[in-house]
Structures are given as structure tokens and as C-alpha cells.
Amino acid sequence: MTDNHPLEYQDEFAEPGELTEIEPDWLGMARDAYHESNSFLDKGLRKRWEMNLALANSKHPAGSKYLSDAYKHRSKIFRGKTNAAIRKNIAAAAVALFGTQDVVSVEPEDDNNTAQTEAAEAGHDLVNYHMENSVPWFLICMGAYRDCQAIGTVISHQYWDYDTVTVDDGFIAASKKVVDRPVVELRPIENVRFSPHADWLDPINSSPYLIDLVPMFVGDIKERMEDDWLPYTDAEILSAMDADHGVESVRTARDRDSDPKDEQTSVNEFDVAWVRRVFIRYGGEEWVYYTIGEHILLSQPVPLETAFPHCKDGRRPYTAGFCDVEPHVTYKTGLPERVEGSQVQANDVANLRFDNIQKALRKKWIAERNKNTDFKSLWSEVPGQVTITDDINSIKELTTNDVTGSSYQEQHLVNADFDELAGTFSGASVNTNRQLNETVGGMKLLSENANVLTELQLRIFTETWVEPVLRDVLKMVQTYEDDEMIQQVSGKQMTRAQLDCGIKLRVNVGFGATDPQAKVQKLMMGLTTLAQVFGPERIQQMNHAEISAEIFGALGYKDGKRFMPEEEGNAQVEQLQQQLQQLQQVIQQKQIEGKIQLQKQQMGDQTKLEIEKLRRETEMMKLSQATGMKVADIKKEFELKQWDIAGRRTEKADDLKAKLHLQEPGYWPG
Numbered sequence: 001m002t003d004n005h006p007l008e009y010q011d012e013f014a015e016p017g018e019l020t021e022i023e024p025d026w027l028g029m030a031r032d033a034y035h036e037s038n039s040f041l042d043k044g045l046r047k048r049w050e051m052n053l054a055l056a057n058s059k060h061p062a063g064s065k066y067l068s069d070a071y072k073h074r075s076k077i078f079r080g081k082t083n084a085a086i087r088k089n090i091a092a093a094a095v096a097l098f099g100t101q102d103v104v105s106v107e108p109e110d111d112n113n114t115a116q117t118e119a120a121e122a123g124h125d126l127v128n129y130h131m132e133n134s135v136p137w138f139l140i141c142m143g144a145y146r147d148c149q150a151i152g153t154v155i156s157h158q159y160w161d162y163d164t165v166t167v168d169d170g171f172i173a174a175s176k177k178v179v180d181r182p183v184v185e186l187r188p189i190e191n192v193r194f195s196p197h198a199d200w201l202d203p204i205n206s207s208p209y210l211i212d213l214v215p216m217f218v219g220d221i222k223e224r225m226e227d228d229w230l231p232y233t234d235a236e237i238l239s240a241m242d243a244d245h246g247v248e249s250v251r252t253a254r255d256r257d258s259d260p261k262d263e264q265t266s267v268n269e270f271d272v273a274w275v276r277r278v279f280i281r282y283g284g285e286e287w288v289y290y291t292i293g294e295h296i297l298l299s300q301p302v303p304l305e306t307a308f309p310h311c312k313d314g315r316r317p318y319t320a321g322f323c324d325v326e327p328h329v330t331y332k333t334g335l336p337e338r339v340e341g342s343q344v345q346a347n348d349v350a351n352l353r354f355d356n357i358q359k360a361l362r363k364k365w366i367a368e369r370n371k372n373t374d375f376k377s378l379w380s381e382v383p384g385q386v387t388i389t390d391d392i393n394s395i396k397e398l399t400t401n402d403v404t405g406s407s408y409q410e411q412h413l414v415n416a417d418f419d420e421l422a423g424t425f426s427g428a429s430v431n432t433n434r435q436l437n438e439t440v441g442g443m444k445l446l447s448e449n450a451n452v453l454t455e456l457q458l459r460i461f462t463e464t465w466v467e468p469v470l471r472d473v474l475k476m477v478q479t480y481e482d483d484e485m486i487q488q489v490s491g492k493q494m495t496r497a498q499l500d501c502g503i504k505l506r507v508n509v510g511f512g513a514t515d516p517q518a519k520v521q522k523l524m525m526g527l528t529t530l531a532q533v534f535g536p537e538r539i540q541q542m543n544h545a546e547i548s549a550e551i552f553g554a555l556g557y558k559d560g561k562r563f564m565p566e567e568e569g570n571a572q573v574e575q576l577q578q579q580l581q582q583l584q585q586v587i588q589q590k591q592i593e594g595k596i597q598l599q600k601q602q603m604g605d606q607t608k609l610e611i612e613k614l615r616r617e618t619e620m621m622k623l624s625q626a627t628g629m630k631v632a633d634i635k636k637e638f639e640l641k642q643w644d645i646a647g648r649r650t651e652k653a654d655d656l657k658a659k660l661h662l663q664e665p666g667y668w669p670g
Contacts, residue, residue, distance in 0.1 A: 144465060158185075182473050
């Protein structure tokens, strides 16, 4: 405990002025928090959840008239329109969230910061790698969206799973890593408790407590007791294994085949005990500990960051998401509850019409008693069968009129109302709105209105659950991932410390994401606009691989690599071509410099030759005057010397040309 603990008192045996800390009643606080949340759930949430789950599973909820004895022999059809609407929304979410190869995009907060840019690239690769290989992200994400649709709220727990085993080869014992990965675990909403007075925007972290009921095998509990939990006997564990029948009722509605267990008198390794993972905000700090029921404290409380090191910002490793905006409401309303009235109407119309058809086709009879009438033959209605009776007049047929077309018209109206409430587009809407159905524009208008509601739900779900969960995964990668894995996946010489810097994560889901054709059209419109404003060369400078991934992703493919296999090698080819061009430019520059040097040398030699010629002529004139030799003889001697000088100059020039020729591209000697 800290020295400045808020609860302190004066011990009568302590020295004067000395304060002694009070040990908090951790079990008492956990018990009070659980009772408050349980009382709130019992007042109305539990029945709502049971009804929502039944309707979502195409079953009549508890208390329905169709489950009473009066309807024992009547039609009890359930028209699964609620289930169909949920499945349509899940399909739209799958198209929008998993249209492209990458699950997320990780970007630097400062594009000009080299360290952040490299960390963002590595984080992008690592998160996408774990979402594809370590976490069954598609199933978890679709399951989360179904929880949002069926219940109204989805809750998940994010943590890093790490475990080792000791391997002894006879010489040395060493630890071997068997699991090292992030985990995203969907939690049943009835198992997670928080304060009903929490902030509706973030009930998980604004609540003063959070309790998660985790079913664990007794054998696993005993193993934890040998490691870091407090030890207890089997009798103590059995006494604390009190079943929460409220939770069991919701679980029965969810699982459809589970029943509460009978009272136990012994405990074995495979029995299940409900362990409570408790988060309590106490003394200005967040504490985490485990209990069994209300009587056994399994672990000593530890600070949140000690139990979950990636929670450095003080946020609990849980995320609550929803897909419909309800301000000031912590537990949101599910889709089945919103369309309950229309679903009941659809069931009533279908069952009444079916009962009427049965009565019209299978006649009802009135027979007098004590006339020795063969009633079984009347019930069986076998063609050609003879019914024996003492008095033919004692049997009377009751005629039921067949159902009229008004019943089918009522069904169409109910379907239209249901689709309007659920925000879905179906054939029932088209059949009801025949005037709009006559034109293509009318059909498009109906589908667009439905798509807007579907995309609104998906956008809310992405903002409240998908992105926060993936940010937790990124934080866990920055906290727990080993350097070897970082370098292997990202291909960068980077450590975990370098990865933990200013980077941000986002999921590319916007309006129009559920309509592939509209998505491609918007992308093409954007590219066309850019080409018109900046010119076609601007399009050539864009990332063609990303554009291909968006287009083919919207069309149902992961990316466009399958159709452009050379795309991956184009970057290397372009790099080699650039290097070749640079080398050619260097060679051309050297050739130009050599030619200029040759020209300068030739001009200098010519000038020297002219000067030498004038000097020789002057000397010949002087020699002729001094010696009396003829000028012709002197000129002949001068020309011989001149030829000798020119020959040496030509030989030097040829040597220089040969050197330049060796540097020309494509030349190979011999």
C-alpha cells in the first residue's frame, strides 16, 4: 500500500501521532459492486436480452402465446425476418470491412518524421500479420457485429497470451515458447458487469468497477494456485461455486440447449467454477484481482499496469461497442427489440392464414354421441375410406371459407413496415411499392435509402468497437512483441522500443462501402477529377498497387496482384533502369569532357605549329643572309622537321581517342 492512502486511522496501541493503514475489504467491494449491477440487470435487462436472443434465433420468446396450452395444436410458425435482417447487415459488414487485403492502415502522426514513418510501416505489417495469422479476426468481427445487432452492445477483452514449457534433453533444461500472440475474446454481455450510472460514451472506463465472470475448470484454478494464486482446499472451492441463475437464464436463451446444473456435493478437475475478474478504482488507482463467488479471494490486488502492462494510459483492457446511437443509455437496444411489433404481426398473419387453410382443406365435423360412429375415419380423411355410423344424420360437416386476398395484402404491408424499421431492402419492399418498381431509378432509390441506414450502423460499430480493439492490438504489439518477430515480419532492423512512437491506426470504412458498384464509381470519379485538374501524368505518379487493391477488393477479390503478377517486380526494374540511366549520363558527360579536352589540345598544337613555322621562316631568312644558303634548301630542311612534329602530335591524339572509345557503352574489347 502507498504511504498516502486515503483511509487511515489512529491505532490505540500505536505511538501518538502515528497513523496505521486500513486494509481495504476487497471481497466486500467486489460483492457490493456485483450486487448493484445484478440488481440493475434483474429489473429489466435480463428479460430484454432473453427476448432479443429468442427473436434473433427465430424462436418465440418466453411468455409468447404460441408457447401456451391454448396453441398446442395450432400453427406456431415463426417467420424469421429478424434473423434475415441481422444476416443481411452482417453480410454488408463483411463486404465493407474485408473487401481489401489489409485489415487496418497504420500511419505516422508526423509524415516528415523518419522514425515515425518507419515505425508506422512496421506497425502496419505486424497488426495485419496478427489479424491474419494469430487472431481469427473475420469470425470475431462478424460475431461482434451479430452481438451488436441481436443484443445492442458487444464487449470484448484484449490481452496478450504468452506461455512457455520446460524442455529437458537430459543435459540442460530450457524454456520453450509455445504461444506468443494477441487475443481478442468476445465476452457474453451477461458476464460483464459495470455501473448502470457510467458514461454512455465509454461505460467500461467511466464505471468505478468492472467485473467479468469467467468460467474456469477447477483443474486450471488449482494450477494457478500453484503459481501465483492463493491456495484453497476442494471443500472451500466447492462452497464458493455458487451458480448465478440469472446468468444461466440468459445463457440458456443464447445456447438453446444448456440447463443449470443440479446442486453439487463434490468437486473434480473438470467442474466449472465462475471466477470473477474484478477491476476496482480505489485510492486514485486502478486495481485488479480475482475471486470465486463472494467468499474466496483468489489473488492479491495488483495495479492495472502490473497485470496488463499495455494499459499504460489507465484504460481497462475491455472494449464496449454498439451500432445504434442512444444517448445516456449504457446498454443499447438490439434490433429484435426495435422490430418486435412487426415481427409479432408477421407471425400472427402467417399463423392465422395457415390455420384457415388447414380448416378449409381439412373439414371439421359435428357428430352425435352414442351413434356408433367411427370417429377415427373422420379424423384420418383417407380418400375412399368408409365411415360407419348408425345414423347418417348424426354427422354434420362444418364449412370454413377460404382465406381472401386481404391476408396476403396485409402480409406485404407488414413486410414493408418491418423493412422500414430494420433498415433493410428486400423483395417485399419492391412488391409493396409497385409504382417505384416500374423504373430503375425507383429501385435505386429504395436500395440507397436502405444502404444509408446499414452504413450508419456499420460506421458507428467501426468507431466504437473495431478501431478501439485494433488500437489495443497495436499497443500490445508495441509492448510485448519480441524484436526478432518485429524484424522478421516488417523486414526492418527495428526494436520494440523504436516501434513505440507517434503512430496512429485507422480502418478505411466510409459511406458507400457496402455497395461495391458505388464504391468503384466514386473511386473512378475521383481519379477522373484528378486527371482533369492536374493532368494525366498525375495519375501515372499514384500508387497503382493501392488503386488496384481498392477496385478489385470492391469486386470481391483480395487485391489485384493475381491479375498483375509483374506489379511486384516493377519497382526493382524501374530502380535498375534509373541506375542505368544515371550511368549512361556519367559516361556521356565524360565523353563530352574528353572531346573538349581533345579540341583544346588540337587548337593548342595548331597554334604552336603556326608560331613554330613563323619562327623557322624568320630563322631561315637570317640564316640565308648570314650563310648565303638558298631559301629552298632551308625550307626543305624545315618541312622535314615540321613533319616530324606533326607525326608526334597525331600519335598523341590517336591515343586519347582510343581511351575515350573504351568508355563508350556497349563496347567490349576484342
